[in-house]
Amino acid sequence: MNFFSIFKLTIPVLMGYIPLGMAFGLLLSNLMIPWYYAFFMSAFIFAGAGQFLLLALFATQATILEIAVATFLLNLRHTFYGLSLISTLKDFSWKKHYIIFGLTDETFALLKTAQIDDKDREKVYLTITALNQFYWILGSVLGAILGQALPFNYKGIEFSLTALFIVLSIELYKKSKLHKPFLIAVIIGFVGMVSFPGDKMLILSLGLCAMVLILFKKALNDTR
């Protein structure tokens, strides 16, 4: 597979990452964070929803512990991706660590769906991951610079975070076989929003979700 045909595979991600990265960059500059932090975040974290969440946590001056727990829980879904790649990546060289580092939702989707010959699988996987990260960095830095350079009223742009979470909730709900966890999370989330102290809302609600999930495993597994 030559570079151009790999590039063609990544075009859908390009179309998604540039605008979404720009929204992230705009939001970042709206918080008065210098543009180069957009670069560092996209280079070292490389997680769409995770980076948006980090901005929300920065805005509320969350503690480092809260950042750690919230980021971990939000990105826990990536563990699921790794699980289904263990056997594929087993024969790769040390370079596989970059693929593991760059295992975003979109990269995973591409890796799992692309038709690739086994002999150049490693090269194709690496190129896909690197291209995707390049688009993401490009988009976020562009957005951050644009936000700093263009004095425009960006008030309300933070809703992109809420909308992103809503869209991902719908997508995940459609994919899951069980419906009760979704409903329980709506109830816990709502109760948490109106009654938990703001700075502990995320941790308390997520802890409660995990507890209900484990304690009522039998009842929840019983479909409908």
Added chain:
Amino acid sequence: MIQDNYIVAGIAIAAIMTYLTRIMPFLFFRKKEPNKTVKYIEYNMPVMIMVVLVFYALKDVTWEVYPYGMAEIISIMVTIFLHLRFQNALLSIFAATLTYMVLVQEVF
């Protein structure tokens, strides 16, 4: 203004935690298969986390005073409607954000 060293520390910890979630299965399940409970949690937790994050993102809305979170409610309905109708994540996010920006800047 947010402190520089706070941002750097935040980025560092977020980078470590994100990488951890991605490397974990390769560390723990190289030889043995994950058990049923682990699979069950990994399968069901993401949707719950996402839903809770929606409410988390809305926690600073003042529902009891004018405009009673109307901009948020309208924009949420726009997001859900567009996403169910067209299933295009970017379209839903951008149209909803634009709706919200117009509402908070021009209407309420």
